[in-house]
Structure formats: C-alpha cells, structure tokens
Amino acid sequence: xxxxxxxxxDELTSGRILNTNSRFAAGCLFTAGHEIVAMATxxxxxxxxxxxxxxxxxxxxxVIAIGGLGPTTDDRTNEAVADALDRPATFHPExxxxxxxxxxxxxxxxxxxxxxxxxxxxxxxxxxxxxxxAGYLLVHDSxxxxxxxxxxxxxxxxxxxxxxxxxxxxxxxxxxxxxxxxFKVFGLQETAVNQKLKHIEKNDxxxxxxxYPVFPDVHVSLTVIDKNSREAExxxxxxxxxxxxxxxxxxxGSDETSMAQxxxxxxxxxxxxxAVAESCTGGLIGHKxxxxxxxxxxxxGGVIAYANSLKEKYLDVEAGVLADHxxxxxxxxxxxxxxxxxxxxxxxxxxxxxIAGPTGGSREKPVGTVYxxxxxxxxxxxxxxxxxGDRRQIQELAAQTGLDLIRRLLLDKITKAK
Amino acid sequence: xxxxxxxxxDELTSGRILNTNSRFAAGCLFTAGHEIVAMATxxxxxxxxxxxxxxxxxxxxxVIAIGGLGPTTDDRTNEAVADALDRPATFHPExxxxxxxxxxxxxxxxxxxxxxxxxxxxxxxxxxxxxxxAGYLLVHDSxxxxxxxxxxxxxxxxxxxxxxxxxxxxxxxxxxxxxxxxFKVFGLQETAVNQKLKHIEKNDxxxxxxxYPVFPDVHVSLTVIDKNSREAExxxxxxxxxxxxxxxxxxxGSDETSMAQxxxxxxxxxxxxxAVAESCTGGLIGHKxxxxxxxxxxxxGGVIAYANSLKEKYLDVEAGVLADHxxxxxxxxxxxxxxxxxxxxxxxxxxxxxIAGPTGGSREKPVGTVYxxxxxxxxxxxxxxxxxGDRRQIQELAAQTGLDLIRRLLLDKITKAK
Numbered sequence: 001x002x003x004x005x006x007x008x009x010d011e012l013t014s015g016r017i018l019n020t021n022s023r024f025a026a027g028c029l030f031t032a033g034h035e036i037v038a039m040a041t042x043x044x045x046x047x048x049x050x051x052x053x054x055x056x057x058x059x060x061x062x063v064i065a066i067g068g069l070g071p072t073t074d075d076r077t078n079e080a081v082a083d084a085l086d087r088p089a090t091f092h093p094e095x096x097x098x099x100x101x102x103x104x105x106x107x108x109x110x111x112x113x114x115x116x117x118x119x120x121x122x123x124x125x126x127x128x129x130x131x132x133x134a135g136y137l138l139v140h141d142s143x144x145x146x147x148x149x150x151x152x153x154x155x156x157x158x159x160x161x162x163x164x165x166x167x168x169x170x171x172x173x174x175x176x177x178x179x180x181x182x183f184k185v186f187g188l189q190e191t192a193v194n195q196k197l198k199h200i201e202k203n204d205x206x207x208x209x210x211x212y213p214v215f216p217d218v219h220v221s222l223t224v225i226d227k228n229s230r231e232a233e234x235x236x237x238x239x240x241x242x243x244x245x246x247x248x249x250x251x252x253g254s255d256e257t258s259m260a261q262x263x264x265x266x267x268x269x270x271x272x273x274x275a276v277a278e279s280c281t282g283g284l285i286g287h288k289x290x291x292x293x294x295x296x297x298x299x300x301g302g303v304i305a306y307a308n309s310l311k312e313k314y315l316d317v318e319a320g321v322l323a324d325h326x327x328x329x330x331x332x333x334x335x336x337x338x339x340x341x342x343x344x345x346x347x348x349x350x351x352x353x354x355i356a357g358p359t360g361g362s363r364e365k366p367v368g369t370v371y372x373x374x375x376x377x378x379x380x381x382x383x384x385x386x387x388x389g390d391r392r393q394i395q396e397l398a399a400q401t402g403l404d405l406i407r408r409l410l411l412d413k414i415t416k417a418k
Numbered sequence: 419x420x421x422x423x424x425x426x427x428d429e430l431t432s433g434r435i436l437n438t439n440s441r442f443a444a445g446c447l448f449t450a451g452h453e454i455v456a457m458a459t460x461x462x463x464x465x466x467x468x469x470x471x472x473x474x475x476x477x478x479x480x481v482i483a484i485g486g487l488g489p490t491t492d493d494r495t496n497e498a499v500a501d502a503l504d505r506p507a508t509f510h511p512e513x514x515x516x517x518x519x520x521x522x523x524x525x526x527x528x529x530x531x532x533x534x535x536x537x538x539x540x541x542x543x544x545x546x547x548x549x550x551x552a553g554y555l556l557v558h559d560s561x562x563x564x565x566x567x568x569x570x571x572x573x574x575x576x577x578x579x580x581x582x583x584x585x586x587x588x589x590x591x592x593x594x595x596x597x598x599x600x601f602k603v604f605g606l607q608e609t610a611v612n613q614k615l616k617h618i619e620k621n622d623x624x625x626x627x628x629x630y631p632v633f634p635d636v637h638v639s640l641t642v643i644d645k646n647s648r649e650a651e652x653x654x655x656x657x658x659x660x661x662x663x664x665x666x667x668x669x670x671g672s673d674e675t676s677m678a679q680x681x682x683x684x685x686x687x688x689x690x691x692x693a694v695a696e697s698c699t700g701g702l703i704g705h706k707x708x709x710x711x712x713x714x715x716x717x718x719g720g721v722i723a724y725a726n727s728l729k730e731k732y733l734d735v736e737a738g739v740l741a742d743h744x745x746x747x748x749x750x751x752x753x754x755x756x757x758x759x760x761x762x763x764x765x766x767x768x769x770x771x772x773i774a775g776p777t778g779g780s781r782e783k784p785v786g787t788v789y790x791x792x793x794x795x796x797x798x799x800x801x802x803x804x805x806x807g808d809r810r811q812i813q814e815l816a817a818q819t820g821l822d823l824i825r826r827l828l829l830d831k832i833t834k835a836k
Contacts, residue, residue: 010628013454015445016600016639017630019437022459027433036431037466041440041457044628048455072612072629073619114609151631210434276722278701282708286701286722293776293809295700301728304694304704306719310762314721314732344728358711391711 001167003029004060005039006052008067008077009150013043021066021155025148028159029064031210031223033178034167044068044076050084053145062143062167067150069134071116077147078121085140087121095120095129127162137166144170177229179236183220183243184253186404190218196246200239206232207239215393216400217259220247249413252404259403260288260295266410267298272347274406276302277315277340279327280354280370284399300344305336315339315351328353330371330382337373338380348409349375350402354385356394370398374405379416419585421447422474423457424467426485426495427568431461439484439573443566446577447482450586451596451643462486464494468502471563480561480585482577485568487535487552495565496539503558505539513538513547545580555584562588595647597654601638601661602671604822608636614664618657624650625657633811634818635677638665667831670822677821678706678713684828685716690765692824694720695733695758697745698772698788702817718762723754733757733769746771748789748800755791756798766827767793768820772803774812788816792823797834 005025011017022039029036037060042048049068056063068077082089096118117134120126124136127146134149135158146163148155168178185193190213197220201209210221222239226232244251253262267274276285283304289295303314308327311317317335325331333351341349354370361367368387374380383405387397408414423443429435440457447454455478460466467486474481486495500507514536535552538544542554545564552567553576564581566573603611608631615638619627628639640657644650662669671680685692694703701722707713721732726745729735735753743749751769759767772788779785786805792798801823805815826832 010626011630011639012441013444013457014448014598014639014641015441015443015454016448016598018441023430023433023436025433026431030432030434036433037461038470039431039459041459043455052456070629070631071609073616074626074628151633153633210432212434278704279719280708281705282713282719283696283701283704283722284708286696286724287699287705287813290698290700290702290722290724290774291810291813296724299724301697301700301722301724303721303732304701304708304719306704306708306714306717307762310719313761343731344725356708392709395705395709 001034001061001170002037002059003034003062003064004037004056005029006049006056006063006065007039007041007150008044008049008065010043010074012041012067021148021150021152024152024156025064025066025159027212028164029167031178031180031208031221032164032168033223033225034062044074046076046080046083049077049080053081053084057141057143057145060143062170063145064148064163065145066148066155069117069147069149070151071114075116078119081121081138081147085121085138087123087138089119090122090124092118092120092126092129095126098129099132127158131157133158135162137162177227177232178223178225179232180221180223181236181240182255183222183247183251184257184259185218185220185247185250186216186252186259186400188218188247188250193218193220193247197243200242200246207235216397249408249411252407258288258292259400259407260292263403263406263410264289264292264295264298266407267348270410272410273298273300274348274350275300275340275344275346276402277311277336277349277351277373278302278304279306279311279336279352280356281352281395281399281402282306284395285350285352285402288399288403300346302340302344311336315343326365328355328365328369328371330373330384333371333373333382334375334380335373337375337382341375347376348406349373350406351375352398352402354394354398356391356398358391368394370394370401372398372402372405374409374414376409379409379414381414419452419479419588420455420477421452421480421482422455422478423447424470424474424481424483425457425459425568426462426467426483427459428461428492430459430485439566439568439570442570442574443482443484443577446582447585449596449598450582452480452585453643462492462494464498464501467495467498471499471502475559475561475563478561480588481563482566482581483563484566484573487565487567493534496537499539499556499565503539503556505541505556507537508540508542510536510538510544510547513544516547516550545576549575551576553580555580595645595650596641596643597650598639598641599654599658600673601640601665601669602675602677603636603638603665603668604634604670604677604818606636606665606668611636611638611665615661618660618664625653634815667826667829670825676706676710677818677825678710681821681824681828682707682710682713682716684825685766688828690828691716691718692766692768693718693758693762693764694820695729695754695767695769695791696720696722697724697729697754697770698774699770699813699817699820700724702813703768703770703820706817706821718764720758720762729754733761744783746773746783746787746789748791748802751789751791751800752793752798753791755793755800759793765794766824767791768824769793770816770820772812772816774809774816776809786812788812788819790816790820790823792827792832794827797827797832799832 208223336351351373357367754769769791775785
C-alpha cells in the first residue's frame with residue numbers, strides 16, 4: 001500500500017526538535033512492504049493540518065498523522081480533523097474513566113486537564129486507551145488514517161502494536177508474507193558491512209537489505225517479501241544463516257537485543273558474576289548493564305573511579321603505578337580490573353581508563369585513547385583503543401567496547417595469553 | 419517571510435536516513451525571523467518533485483529544496499525543475515571548468531561523471547560553484563527558490579553563507595525580530611505547567627508558548643515575533659521574568675543546559691565536591707555527571723552498590739541495618755550517603771536505593787519506590803519517592819531526581835532539619 005506521513009508540531013517547523021518520529025514510521029512501513037510517497041511536516045495550525053490531511057487522503061492508500069494530540073492548549077490536531085473531515089468532536093466517557101484510573105496515584109493533573117483527551121472526532125476508534133495514550137484510527141473515504149501521539153516511545157509502541165498489524169490485514173495486504181530481522185553489528189563501519197553483504201542481494205526484488213548506522217552500532221535489516229509463505233520462509237532462513245556466517249563474531253545480536261542483554265545471558269548461562277571499575281565511562285557501563293531487568297543476578301556493581309584517590313582507595317591501584325604510568329595507561333587499567341575483581345570476589349572484573357575529551361589529550365595519548373582491563377580467574381589482559389568523536393561518542397564507544405570485550409571473553413574469543 | 423522546505427531523497431522516505439537537513443534549515447530560518455509553513459519530504463521521483471515545488475511556490479514567499487543534485491543517476495531534481503517550471507536544462511561550461519580544476523587532485527570521478535552538475539535549469543544562478551558544490555538560486559514568479567545539495571556540511575555552508583544573507587536582503591524581510599527561549603522544568607506534569615502558564619498567552623498573536631514533554635522533563639518554549647525590535651525585546655524580557663517567577667524552583671535551566679550542567683556550575687561556584695552511591699540507578703547518575711566536560715573538577719566518582727555486599731564493604735552500611743530495614747529503606751539510603759561522603763572526603767554524598775522493577779515490589783514497597791540519601795557537612799537527610807513507569811523510566815526519573823536534590827541543596831532550598 002502507498003502511504004503518507006504527516007508530522008505535526010511547531011517544535012518541528014521551528015527546527016527546535018529533530019523529527020525522529022517520521023523516520024521511525026517510514027522505516028517500519030517500508031520494511032513491512034509499504035511505500036511512502038511523501039512525508040509532510042507542519043506546525044500546530046488547524047488550517048494547515050486540515051489541508052495536509054485532505055491532500056494526503058486524496059493521493060495515498062493510508063495516512064499516518066503524528067503529534068498534536070496532547071492535553072495542552074497548543075495541541076490542535078483533533079480540532080483540525082473535526083473541521084477538515086467534517087467529523088464533530090464526540091465525548092468518550094470511557095476514555096476519561098481509564099485516564100482517571102491510571103492517574104489516580106499522582107496528585108497533580110487529574111480530571112479537568114485530561115478531559116480534552118476524551119474528545120475525539122466522530123468515528124474515531126481509540127488505539128490503546130487503557131495505556132493512557134492518545135491515538136486513534138479513523139476510516140475516511142474507506143482509507144485508514146492513524147493519528148498517533150508525538151511522544152516517541154508512545155508512537156513507537158502504537159506503530160508496532162496497532163498500526164502495522166491493522167495495515168497488514170487491510171484489504172488483502174495479508175496475503176503477502178513479510179519476514180524481517182535486524183542484525184546488530186559492533187566494531188565494523190557501515191561501508192565495510194555493506195561490502196561484505198552486497199553480493200547476497202542478487203537483484204532479487206523480494207529481498208531487501210538495509211544498512212543503518214545506529215551509533216555506536218551498525219544495524220542490517222533483512223526483509224523477504226513473498227506471496228508464497230513457504231518459499232519466503234526458506235529464503236529467509238538461508239539468508240539469515242549466510243549473513244550470520246559472513247558477519248561472524250562482529251554480529252552480537254538481533255532485533256531488540258542490546259549488547260548488555262547478550263552479556264547478561266552469557267553470564268547467566270555460565271553462572272558467572274561481574275563487577276566494573278569505570279573511570280572515563282563514569283558509570284555508563286553500569287547503567288547499560290542495570291537497565292536490563294534481573295541484572296542483579298550477575299552484576300555486583302563496582303566503582304566509578306573518576307578521581308585517582310578512588311582508584312587507590314577502592315581498587316588498590318598503587319600510587320607509584322599511577323605516578324609512573326599516569327592514570328590513563330595499560331598498567332592502571334590492569335590494576336583496576338584486578339582490584340575490583342578481588343574486592344568484590346566476582347568472576348570477572350572490567351576496567352576503563354581513558355581521555356574522553358575535549359581537553360586532556362597529549363601527543364602520546366590523544367583524546368579518544370582508552371585502555372581496558374579484563375581480569376578473570378586465569379586471565380589478566382589489557383586492550384588499547386583510539387576512538388573518534390566528541391566526548392559523548394567516545395564514552396558510548398568505550399562503554400560498548402567494554403561490554404563487547406566481556407562478550408568475547410565469555411565466547412572464548414579472547415586468548416588467555418597475557 | 420513565509421517559507422517552505424522540501425527534502426528530496428529515497429533514503430528519507432524509506433526511513434533509512436534521519437532528516438537532519440530540514441531541521442537545520444528550519445532552525446536557521448526560524449531564528450532569522452522567517453516562518454516555515456510546511457516541510458515536505460519526498461522520494462527521488464521527478465513527478466513528485468515537480469508537484470511539491472509548484473505547490474510550495476504557490477503558497478510560500480520562498481522555497482528551500484534540499485537534495486537530489488548529485489552526479490549519480492538517482493539524482494533527479496534538475497530534471498524535475500526543468501519539467502515542472504518549464505526551464506530547459508542549460509549547459510554552464512564555466513561550472514565544468516571549475517569542477518575539473520578543483521577535482522584534478524582526486525583520482526576518481528573527474529570529467530564525465532561531473533558533467534551532469536554543469537547542466538542547470540534555465541535562469542539558475544549557481545551559489546558557490548568555485549567550491550565544487552551543487553546548489554543554485556532560481557527566481558520564479560518573483561520568489562526565490564534555493565536548491566541545495568543533500569550533503570549536510572555543504573547544505574549548512576550554503577545556508578549560512580548564501581541563503582540567509584540573500585533572504586535578509588529580499589524585500590525588507592530584515593525588519594522582523596524573533597526571540598526564543600526554552601525553559602526546562604522538572605518535577606511538574608506537562609498539564610500542570612500548562613495550567614500555571616496559560617493565562618500569559620493573552621491571545622497575543624506575537625506570543626507563542628509551546629509545551630513539550632521531553633522525558634523526564636517538561637520543556638516550555640517562549641517565542642516572541644514582532645516587527646519592532648525594541649518592543650519585541652521588552653515583551654520577551656517581561657515574559658521571561660514572569661515565567662521564571664511562576665515556575666520558580668521547578669525551573670532548573672534554559673535552552674541547551676542539562677540538569678547535570680546546572681549541578682556542575684553550582685558545585686564549581688561554591689567550590690564543592692560530590693560523590694555518589696548508586697544502587698537502583700546503577701551508574702546513571704555518574705554517567706549524567708561525567709557526560710559534562712570538566713566534571714572531574716568537582717566529581718570524585720563513587721560506588722555502584724548494586725549488591726548488598728558492596729553497600730557493606732564500600733560504604734560501611736552495617737549488616738544489621740540492611741537486615742532490619744531492607745536494602746530499600748531510608749536507613750540504608752542515609753548510611754550509603756554518609757558512607758560515600760566519608761570515604762571519599764567529598765563535601766556532598768548522594769545515595770539512591772529503590773525498586774526499578776519489573777519484579778521485586780511488595781505491598782509496602784511497590785515497584786517505583788526509591789529512597790534518596792543526602793549527606794553534607796551540616797546535613798543528613800533522606801527522601802522517599804514513588805515513580806511511575808517502566809524500569810527505564812523509573813531509573814531516569816530517579817537519576818534526575820537525585821541531581822535535582824543536589825541542585826536544591828546547593829540553592830539552599832532544602833531545610834537543614836533532619
């Protein structure tokens with residue numbers, strides 16, 4: 001089906017906010033086999049919203065309109081829909097009830113403020129009112145028009161849970177089988193991944209391979225679209241195996257799996273525990289690990305050893321080693337990893353020490369230089385990396401590299417030799 | 419002036435690339451006093467490009483079209499312009515000369531490949547041909563239409579060096595003044611902020627106030643647009659003062675300032691140092707603090723005390739206190755904060771302990787319960803919060819609340835009484 005996406009909000013037309021919603025929606029729809037003919041971005045002005053909607057309905061098979069559904073006075077989408085499509089606003093008491101139930105714990109913003117959310121254009125079918133999310137489907141001129149909230153995580157949830165399944169069932173769209181997987185790669189550039197994989201597209205119109213740099217990773221999407229379900233499944237299984245083989249151990253996971261989840265699964269399987277000693281990553285590795293539910297089963301915690309005094313006090317790094325080699329050195333990374341492992345009695349200790357910038361670099365150790373220490377029962381090893389980017393990117397790359405080193409250790413990809 | 423932006427490229431409509439160009443252009447134009455009525459994103463299809471151009475010329479005072487100017491076969495903008503605006507392609511030998519001169523150093527892509535870049539629609543005035551950049555101005559129906567390359571750094575250079583100066587001279591456009599500020603609020607719901615501020619909009623068409631939930635904050639944008647520069651400045655200053663007064667200490671900063679930066683500035687001003695003891699936030703507070711360049715001047719680091727054993731060993735929390743009250747308790751938060759402050763000899767110690775979920779909750783301490791401990795020279799205090807959301811949201815809310823407590827402490831908003 002051919003679709004059009006309309007993003008609504010003054011924060012977008014003034015350039016204040018980057019429009020990530022339209023891109024996410026376009027990406028999902030594209031990989032589900034739809035074609036996006038146009039994406040419009042307009043301000044919170046009822047007249048403009050109405051014009052964009054009417055134009056989109058005229059030329060597309062379906063429309064996704066994102067934003068302007070909130071409870072505040074600057075949200076005008078419903079008003080515009082009521083006018084432009086001649087669908088007077090109708091009150092849905094059941095929506096208000098659900099909202100009130102949900103917000104009963106928080107003292108502020110109950111009742112009145114949210115009443116606006118319960119007024120929808122006539123014929124609107126709320127998509128997920130039980131989750132206190134705005135968003136509804138309107139069928140106009142026999143075409144589905146999905147109105148989604150501009151809050152990114154809500155928009156994503158509704159796209160995945162409601163919009164894509166409904167579109168798949170729309171007028172025989174269901175007879176086509178679409179299989180998709182995202183392969184997550186770390187440690188290779190997008191162009192290098194492209195070079196390795198481009199021969200497998202084979203000019204087959206039913207196969208689509210997409211490359212997306214999703215910092216600090218590269219994601220590869222494989223999509224197989226076929227009328228014949230059995231054939232699609234075979235093709236998909238063969239290609240999946242081929243891609244896994246080619247990307248080898250640079251491929252760390254697929255779909256929604258994060259690097260920290262992969263590490264958590266490996267630690268759980270091997271009944272091992274982990275502790276970290278973070279200098280330049282400042283807590284980011286601990287944060288990534290503890291974002292995973294259940295991480296307390298294998299993660300003891302660690303030390304954010306930002307100041308040298310903490311490296312000494314909490315990790316038993318000797319003052320002489322710090323003075324002789326500097327805090328950013330293989331020797332200190334090694335001592336930090338060994339120190340945190342010993343103090344916490346964990347199976348694995350991981351340490352980072354480096355220069356995240358923008359200042360602090362020197363000719364020998366420029367900004368982006370990061371040393372990693374890895375300590376395990378029969379292993380004590382250090383690694384030196386030089387990352388490109390700004391402070392934030394260097395910290396992200398260092399944290400992901402630290403996790404990747406643990407993954408490789410647990411997969412026996414790191415030799416025991418010192 | 420009222421403008422429209424058109425971004426062209428299949429990589430945009432398939433969701434493969436995030437459209438940062440349109441946002442950059444919108445931001446520059448907005449702050450230069452122009453209004454963007456719509457931003458369109460379309461694929462590399464000549465018919466679609468032509469339709470979008472004609473529509474934009476009809477309703478806007480100027481148009482910025484970005485992308486599709488490159489030398490490869492999938493770039494179709496010039497072809498579309500020639501057709502849609504009836505301006506046959508014309509060869510510009512002087513452009514080809516400049517390209518050839520410029521590209522003589524690079525072994526690839528000389529001559530033939532670039533000849534396409536020298537064919538422009540009749541009437542086109544190249545913007546910066548000496549830099550081997552595509553991009554030209556076309557005046558159609560007395561309206562300026564700027565065609566810019568999709569390569570972000572080239573687009574930015576041409577926007578700043580060519581487009582903005584030309585537009586400023588176009589028919590007295592320079593007389594409108596636009597002033598904008600973003601107010602960052604934490605600890606109030608979007609609807610509550612709206613309630614507090616909605617009376618100041620006063621139906622004045624020159625004032626715009628926008629509300630944006632940017633989790634975990636709420637952002638309020640104030641925009642004043644006026645022909646008279648002096649009047650706009652007065653209005654803006656008065657409204658800014660009024661908003662600051664109303665939002666009071668829930669307003670933590672403005673524009674690009676993060677909560678961690680505000681905390682860093684206060685610590686620097688007051689010559690104080692900070693250390694953290696994080697349980698449920700797992701390193702996120704340390705990460706937010708160390709994302710700020712120069713944070714090593716006031717941040718010593720701390721302990722990610724995820725396991726109870728680390729709370730004992732590294733923070734001197736007594737085993738009896740843990741056993742009697744449980745790890746998630748005011749008593750443990752207090753001991754953690756005091757412990758990290760004492761061990762690191764910092765001025766301020768901050769501790770978090772709570773239940774981020776999805777499991778681990780009980781009737782007395784449901785998921786989302788988080789205790790904070792704050793220790794300073796003459797203060798030892800705990801706080802209990804109950805956050806809504808999933809694991810990730812609870813961790814984000816807890817980290818931001820922890821930083822906000824330090825901010826309030828440094829602003830003397832926290833009473834010394836225990």
